Amino acid sequence: MRVAAMDPRSLACLHYIVSGEVPKEKMAASEIVASYKKLGLVEEAFRSLKTVQLEVRPVYYKTDDRIRSHVFLCTLAYYLRWHLKHPR
Numbered sequence: 001m002r003v004a005a006m007d008p009r010s011l012a013c014l015h016y017i018v019s020g021e022v023p024k025e026k027m028a029a030s031e032i033v034a035s036y037k038k039l040g041l042v043e044e045a046f047r048s049l050k051t052v053q054l055e056v057r058p059v060y061y062k063t064d065d066r067i068r069s070h071v072f073l074c075t076l077a078y079y080l081r082w083h084l085k086h087p088r
Contacts, residue, residue: 048081049074
């Protein structure tokens with residue numbers, strides 16, 4: 001059944017299972033769930049890099065140094081955009 005076709009009241013009954021390969025001594029179950037929920041932030045960052053928000057388009061370089069520089073500049077642009085969006 002598609003979620004969009006479901007009654008909104010039944011959405012509260014949906015559950016999901018998150019499993020991890022991290023030992024319990026290193027990370028509690030609540031921390032694993034919190035980390036999984038932060039995955040949306042990472043996905044938003046990649047979408048931001050790929051869309052017109054940063055106007056980054058595929059660029060083909062022939063040397064490793066230029067590829068690393070391009071990735072660094074894209075990451076720096078996202079970092080600056082994030083800090084402008086979330087001021088302290």
